Amino acid sequence: MTCAPIEFVVPAGIDDPARPSGGNHYDRRVIESLTAMDREVHEHRVGDVADLGPLLAGLPDGAVVVLDGLLGSAAPGALEPVSGRLRVVVLLHMPFAEAATDESVRRSERAALAAASGVVTTSDWARGWVVRHHGLPTDRVSVAKPGVDPAPVSWAFPPGGRLMCLAAVTQDKGHDTLVAALAQIADLDWVLTCVGATDLEPDFVAELADTAQGAGIGDRVEFTGPLTGDPLGFALDNADLLVSASRRESFGMAVTEALARGVPVVVTDVGGHSEAVGGTTAGERAGVLVPPDDPDRLAAALRCWLTDRDHRERLRAAARDRRTTLASWEDTARLLAAVVDATPLEPIVVRDTTRAAR
Missing domain, CATH: 3.40.50.2000 (Glycogen Phosphorylase B;)
Known part of the structure; x- marks a missing residue:
């Protein structure tokens, strides 16, 4: 037929x-x-x-x-x-x-x-x-x-301090919550790369930069603008953890893009995010979910990631396991x-x- x-x-x-x-x-x-x-x-x-x-x-x-x-x-x-x-x-x-x-x-x-x-x-x-x-x-x-497209497992930097947020920089995506959370862990070693359009809500982006600067972390937060193709793949390959403080997500394709490379995720429990995170073949959750609009809980999850080596290894193992079950x-x-x-x-x-x- x-x-x-x-x-x-x-x-x-x-x-x-x-x-x-x-x-x-x-x-x-x-x-x-x-x-x-x-x-x-x-x-x-x-x-x-x-x-x-x-x-x-x-x-x-x-x-x-x-x-x-x-x-x-x-x-x-x-x-x-x-x-x-x-x-x-x-x-x-x-x-x-x-x-x-x-x-x-x-x-x-x-x-x-x-x-x-x-x-x-x-x-x-x-x-x-x-x-x-x-x-x-x-x-x-x-x-x-x-x-998701198949990809090789990224190289993991043992301390785990290379954080990445993959989303247009808008209020819906919760970058303000993320910056507030990072201000609480300024004592730890990390850098954040924000990949996504910065011209949709320019006043919001300017406020974020001012907030980060006022918290003493301005030089540790980078806004690259949008990336696609090989440059995006390179950025993901050089990330240790994908972080999303989004307030709305129908699914969360950034999550599966990261998991396809074995990059662990800490994301908000909104919309379809939990489906994107999914589970391991052993039935364990393949990432960390935190409430939206809660910088304290997000900061605690990031502190745990950065200070607990065993926790990092468990999340890395879960991400590598999850990548084998992602749909094409x-x-x-x-x-x-x-x-x-x-x-x-x-x-x-x-x-x-x-x-x-x-």
Whole structure:
């Protein structure tokens, strides 16, 4: 049986090295993997949500569409006219309504997902949130967790003082909590490399630099800006510990990028982070989870890492074990394709959205 081509709709900046994101990386690697599997994929780049409606309207009846959620969740007006005519599966990297204080954002995302034929999230946590809060039926919401590229085990610096945070420098990613935690362990030997865009919230970045300087650790915190490809791989290879104080994560691809190299992780217990951390083959957690917005607990976890050699070795062993169980991008693409092919050509029927959880 020949499978229908997939019309894959992605943001125009999917390959912009100045704006790397987990969602863009996911889309690109899945498209590459589907193509390598001899699945016909037509890539459509959309820079303005206003262009989405004409694009979908121009596709033939019955076309199979995978629509990046960054575009789709904000455009119910583009999806509703083609609902039931196109088989649209929204690939929701993050439920944007989860952090929204404006009810109109929630209504828009809910209406967009209800007009689709199916929804794919990147974690069990995100799937649960969408089902509970948007009233979607469980049989129309699936999960395709991000894969990771295989990598050699990084060289571990015995004292473990090379810390790395891989995330755009924004309030959502909790760099302020991380700097506050590091100020509490200024007596220990460590350096922090923050890899990620610094121009999204420049005032926040300036405040971070001032805070670090005032705490006497300014010369130990480096902001590199975004890195991709070999430079990112080099940075990960030279890290002893990945640290994330993020306040929101649908999955946490930075976590699996580190674990793929056997680099241990200390991250916040938010969203899908615990799924990214995962467990060892012996059933032990493969990293340390701490509460968000708690610099004291984060500082304690980092102090334990830096001062307890046995603890470091246990975490390193756990990370090396976890790397053997991580999914590949081929696994992700195969799962996404199976979901898309099984999705019926009919819109989702939601529960009473006035009763959907808030």
